[in-house]
Amino acid sequence: MAKRRRPLRFSAMAMHTCSQVHHGQWRHPDDRHADFDDVRMWIKLARRLEEGLFDFLFFADVVGLYGAADGSYEVNAKEGLQFPNLDPAVLMAALAVNTEHLGLAYTSSTLQVHPFHFARQISTIDQMSGGRVAWNIVTGILEQAVRNFNFQEMTPRAERYKWAQEFCDVCYKLWEGSWEDGALLRDRAKGIFSDASKIHKIYHRGERYRVDGPHLTAPTPQRTPFLFQAGASRDGQAFAARNAEAVFLVPPTLEAAQASSREIRELAVAAGRRPEDILCFYGTAFVIGSTEDEARRKEKEFEEYMSIDGYVAQMLSAAGISARSYPPDTPLSQIETDVGSVGLLSWLKQSVHGREPVVADAAALLSGQRIVGTPETIADRFEELQNVGMDGIMVWNWRIPGCYDDFIDHVMPVLRKRGLAQTEYQAGTLRRKLTGNDYLNDRHQARKYRNAFGKQK
Numbered sequence: 536m537a538k539r540r541r542p543l544r545f546s547a548m549a550m551h552t553c554s555q556v557h558h559g560q561w562r563h564p565d566d567r568h569a570d571f572d573d574v575r576m577w578i579k580l581a582r583r584l585e586e587g588l589f590d591f592l593f594f595a596d597v598v599g600l601y602g603a604a605d606g607s608y609e610v611n612a613k614e615g616l617q618f619p620n621l622d623p624a625v626l627m628a629a630l631a632v633n634t635e636h637l638g639l640a641y642t643s644s645t646l647q648v649h650p651f652h653f654a655r656q657i658s659t660i661d662q663m664s665g666g667r668v669a670w671n672i673v674t675g676i677l678e679q680a681v682r683n684f685n686f687q688e689m690t691p692r693a694e695r696y697k698w699a700q701e702f703c704d705v706c707y708k709l710w711e712g713s714w715e716d717g718a719l720l721r722d723r724a725k726g727i728f729s730d731a732s733k734i735h736k737i738y739h740r741g742e743r744y745r746v747d748g749p750h751l752t753a754p755t756p757q758r759t760p761f762l763f764q765a766g767a768s769r770d771g772q773a774f775a776a777r778n779a780e781a782v783f784l785v786p787p788t789l790e791a792a793q794a795s796s797r798e799i800r801e802l803a804v805a806a807g808r809r810p811e812d813i814l815c816f817y818g819t820a821f822v823i824g825s826t827e828d829e830a831r832r833k834e835k836e837f838e839e840y841m842s843i844d845g846y847v848a849q850m851l852s853a854a855g856i857s858a859r860s861y862p863p864d865t866p867l868s869q870i871e872t873d874v875g876s877v878g879l880l881s882w883l884k885q886s887v888h889g890r891e892p893v894v895a896d897a898a899a900l901l902s903g904q905r906i907v908g909t910p911e912t913i914a915d916r917f918e919e920l921q922n923v924g925m926d927g928i929m930v931w932n933w934r935i936p937g938c939y940d941d942f943i944d945h946v947m948p949v950l951r952k953r954g955l956a957q958t959e960y961q962a963g964t965l966r967r968k969l970t971g972n973d974y975l976n977d978r979h980q981a982r983k984y985r986n987a988f989g990k991q992k
Contacts, residue, residue: 540918540921540953540954540955541921541954542954542955542956542957543917543921543925543926543927543928543950543955543956544590544591544814544816544926544927544928544969545588545589545590545591545927545928545930545956546589546590546591546592546593546638546640546816546927546928546929546930547580547584547589547591547592547593547930547932547939548593548595548818548929548930548931548932549577549580549592549593549594549595549932549935550571550594550595550596550617550620550623551571551577551594551596551620551621551622551623551626552568552571552615552617552618552619552620552621553568553569553571553615553619554568554614554615554616554617554842554845555568555595555617556820556849556931556932557820557837557841557931557932557933557934558614558615558616558841558842558844558845558846558849559614559840559841559842559845560837560840560841560933560934561615562840563840563934565934565937566934566935566937567934567935567936568615568934568935569615571620571621572621574626574629576935577626577629577630578629578630578633579936580592580935580936580939581630581633581634581637581639582633582634583936583939583940583943584637584939584943585634585635585636585637586943587939587942587943587947588947588956588957588958588959588960589637589930589943590637590638590927590957590968590969591637591638591639591640591669592630592637592638592639592640593640593641593669593671593763593783593929594623594626594627594640594641594642594671595642595671596620596622596623596641596642596643596644597617597620597677597680598644598646598647598675598677598680598683598684599675599677599678599679599680599681599682599683600618600677600679600680601616601617601618601677601679601848601849602679602848603678603679604678604679604681604682610844610845610848611848613844614842614844614845614848616845616848616849617849623641623642624641624643624656624657624660626641627639627641627660627664627668628659628660628663631660631663631664631667631668632663632664634664634667635665636667636960636968637667638667638668638669638761638965638968638969639660639664639667639668639669640668640669640670640671640761640763641668641669641670641671642671642673643657643670643671643672643673644673644674644675644680645672645673645674645675645695645698645699645702645703646674646675646680646681646684647675647680647684649744650702650703650705650706650709650744650746651705651709651744651746651748653702653706654705654706654709654710654750654752655750655751655752657670657760658710658750658752658755658760659752661755661756661757661760662752662755662756665756665964666755666756666757666963666964666965666966666967666973667964667965668757668760668761668965669760669761669762669763669781669965670760670761670762670763671763671764671765671783672699672703672762672763672764672774672778672779673764673765673766674692674695674696674698674699674766674771675689675695692768692770692771693770695770696766696770696771696773696774698743699774700774700777700778701741701742701743701744702743702744703778703981704739704741705737705739705741705744705746706759707759707980707981707984708737708739708746708748708984708987708988709737709746709748709749709750710750710754710758710759710981711758711759711975711981711982711984711985712735712737712984712985712986712987712988713734713735713736713737713748713749713750713988714733714734714735714749714750714753714754715733715734715735715986715989716733716754717730717733718730718733718734718753718754719753719754729753733989734749735748735749735988735989736748736749736988737749737750737984737988738988756963756964756973757964757965757966757973757974758973758974758975759974759975759981761780761781761965761966761969762778762779762780762781763779763780763781763782763783764778764779764781764782764783765782765783765784767784767795772798772799772802773802775799775802775813776799776802776803776805776806776808776813777806777980778979778980779813780812780813780814780966780969780970780975780979781813781814781815781816781926781927781969782799782813782814782815782816783816783818783929784796784815784816784817784818784925785817785818785819785904786817787904789919789920789923790923792817792920792923792924792925793923793924795815796815796923796924796925797924799813799815800813800924806980807978807980808978808979809978812976812978812979814926814927814969815924815925815926815927816925816926816927816928816929817920817925817927817928817929818904818928818929818931819904819905819906819928819929819930819931820904820905820906820930820931820932820933820938821905821906821907821913821930821931821938821941821942821946822834822837822905822906822907822908822933823908823909823910823913823941823942823945823946824907824908824909825909825945826909827908827909827912830907830908830909830912831907834905834907837933864893865893866891866892866893904931910945910946910948910949911949913946913949914946914949914950914953914955917950917955918953918955921955930942
């Protein structure tokens with residue numbers, strides 16, 4: 536008898552904007568992306584994902600335009616290329632009170648807000664949701680974004696991650712160390728709401744931040760929200776190895792996926808953690824058909840609506856390259872960047888075989904990150920991905936809600952028969968659902984701040 540596989544985790548990728556990854560699809564009459572500013576659409580989608588037993592609804596975000604800081608944003612406006620967009624943190628509050636089990640992950644850059652404010656904000660949402668919130672930690676890769684936050688140029692990558700670590704440390708001190716267990720009493724008879732002796736200032740003094748505390752929010756069911764990270768550079772991987780509980784990867788091949796998962800886990804072990812302390816999510820889109828021929832016909836229909844201009848603009852500027860600065864036949868070996876995503880450039884180079892990859896291949900990689908076939912074919916691929924170290928799938932959409940409806944209705948039943956998808960939600964917090972514990976384990980560096988401030992004056 537074949538060994539039963541452990542269930543994979545599933546996350547639906549979205550963004551509070553019109554066109555996130557698969558540009559041009561908003562023009563299709565069945566797509567709802569153009570209604571991104573209608574909260575009812577997102578509530579309906581979240582409930583549908585919960586019906587389908589997805590683990591997360593995961594929101595990407597940017598706080599600037601793709602492209603050169605002083606360049607044209609004509610393509611951005613025309614394509615709706617992550618512009619305009621709305622703040623996903625605000626949307627989380629609406630989704631929190633309209634779902635019961637679905638994890639709610641959102642991206643927030645260490646560039647865009649002070650850690651004291653951020654810690655309070657996400658704790659509020661985590662409390663509202665009963666402990667179902669995750670933070671996707673990013674440092675920001677868009678040149679134009681830094682201009683929106685009082686800087687003139689992008690901080691070098693190593694310095695950005697050093698900054699991000701201090702940002703996280705401030706948050707960890709507030710979440711883990713400011714309030715002891717049992718500090719919140721709500722004791723009507725004695726007239727004591729909170730025990731001041733169990734609430735502590737943190738007195739953080741760092742290179743970038745000075746924060747006294749205490750945290751204005753009492754501990755949530757998770758204390759620290761579940762932690763995602765997506766950096767693929769060496770600095771990003773080292774940061775993830777210390778901080779992340781899950782990483783989001785987009786390697787172009789099974790071999791690259793295996794290498795990426797193995798490397799991040801080796802780094803985690805070197806940081807005093809265990810390989811299983813980090814979940815690896817593989818990001819891709821799907822085209823699903825009842826037969827292989829039907830799937831290929833649907834793929835062609837998706838391709839008819841694709842905007843190549845949108846793909847090129849996103850890929851190159853996310854890699855720290857202005858799409859207008861290089862001709863399409865420019866070899867990638869001639870391009871150097873220290874501001875964007877090194878991982879994207881690396882995966883671009885790995886995706887082309889037998890010739891030197893060029894700038895035009897950028898659009899092909901992003902638009903081509905897909906699995907096409909029957910539900911059974913897709914399930915076979917998932918088994919291969921699990922074999923190379925993937926714990927979950929980040930499901931990109933072409934159109935909403937249709938792509939998620941197809942996945943839930945046709946792929947999930949096949950996965951459940953194979954033991955590759957959960958059949959019910961576990962009760963409790965998001966972290967408990969994923970790891971069996973409400974709080975960070977003792978191997979995470981944030982735990983050193985638990986009960987660390989009680990003797991401070």
